[in-house]
Amino acid sequence: GAGVSQSPSNKVTEKGKDVELRCDPISGHTALYWYRQSLGQGLEFLIYFQGNSAPDKSGLPSDRFSAERTGGSVSTLTIQRTQQEDSAVYLCASRGPLGGPVTGELFFGEGSRLTVL
Amino acid sequence: QQPVQSPQAVILREGEDAVINCSSSKALYSVHWYRQKHGEAPVFLMILLKGGEQKGHEKISASFNEKKQQSSLYLTASQLSYSGTYFCGTDVTGTASKLTFGTGTRLQVTL
Numbered sequence: 001g002a003g004v005s006q007s008p009s010n011k012v013t014e015k016g017k018d019v020e021l022r023c024d025p026i027s028g029h030t031a032l033y034w035y036r037q038s039l040g041q042g043l044e045f046l047i048y049f050q051g052n053s054a055p056d057k058s059g060l061p062s063d064r065f066s067a068e069r070t071g072g073s074v075s076t077l078t079i080q081r082t083q084q085e086d087s088a089v090y091l092c093a094s095r096g097p098l099g100g101p102v103t104g105e106l107f108f109g110e111g112s113r114l115t116v117l
Numbered sequence: 118q119q120p121v122q123s124p125q126a127v128i129l130r131e132g133e134d135a136v137i138n139c140s141s142s143k144a145l146y147s148v149h150w151y152r153q154k155h156g157e158a159p160v161f162l163m164i165l166l167k168g169g170e171q172k173g174h175e176k177i178s179a180s181f182n183e184k185k186q187q188s189s190l191y192l193t194a195s196q197l198s199y200s201g202t203y204f205c206g207t208d209v210t211g212t213a214s215k216l217t218f219g220t221g222t223r224l225q226v227t228l
Contacts, residue, residue: 004158033216042119043159043204043218056215091158095213104149104213106206108158 002026004109006092012115013082021077021112025094032075033106034067035091043091049075082116089113118142120207122219129226134193137222139205141186148181148188149206149216152199159204163190167211195226 005024013019025032034046045059049069060066064082069075079086093106120141129135139148147166151159165181165188178191192199202223206216 031213035218042220043206045215045217048214050214059215093159104147104164104208105161106149106151106159106216108151108160110158 004092004094004107006090006109006112008112009110010113010115012117014117015084016081018078018080019082019114021079021090021092021114023075023077023092023094023109025073025075025092026096026107027073029094029096029107030072031095032069033093033095034075034077035093036061036088037091037111038088046077046090079114082114084116087114087116119217120205120219122203122205122222124222125220126223127225129195129199129224131195131197131226131228133195133226134191135195135224137190137192137203137205137224139188139190139207139219141207141209143186143207143209145181145183145186145207145209146211147208147213148179149208150177150179150188150190151204151206151218152201153204153221154201162203192224195224197226197228200224200226 007022032049035043048056051072064080067077089111091111093108123138149164150162153159181188202221204218204221206218
């Protein structure tokens with residue numbers, strides 16, 4: 001597609017349930033990022049993928065959070081046993097290879113808004 | 118560690134200028150600036166690389182003081198369309214593998 005696509009755009013779940021959030025990056029983008037944005041807050045780094053590998057998982061808040069990427073394309077962020085404090089907008093971004101015309105530009109998706117009741 | 122942005126919020130009249138600052142406690146390879154309008158995804162504005170190279174928006178300029186680990190974004194002759202929240206993202210790795218964003222500066226431009 002033309003841009004980064006995320007689904008679902010909105011997810012309401014009950015505390016304790018598991019959720020999966022999906023990200024389709026721009027075709028050919030090898031780098032993929034997940035960020036979390038709580039209401040009125042900044043962008044909190046969660047995880048970065050280069051290809052299918054995640055060299056930096058330092059931002060994942062707890063072991064309830066996991067992410068994978070397959071085929072160097074689609075990524076899934078999974079939150080197990082959701083808690084109310086997990087409520088936020090989860091943003092995915094992708095980036096082309098460094099050294100391109102605009103080195104390092106991230107293209108963000110519209111985000112997945114998660115509400116945990 | 119998260120960079121610090123100032124001011125937290127600013128209100129301008131159309132045509133006025135503004136400066137948004139971003140400061141880090143760590144040595145930086147690059148600073149990235151994004152703007153997010155309410156309910157929308159952040160959009161790239163500018164990247165400033167170690168060594169002075171800049172790439173990005175035509176009507177917005179920025180500076181990067183490597184020694185002080187500071188960057189400033191200059192918005193001149195502001196337009197209504199400039200309204201939004203501005204974020205700086207800092208890269209300490211040189212590979213943009215982890216951009217750490219500040220808490221943002223909310224800018225509102227009025228008539």
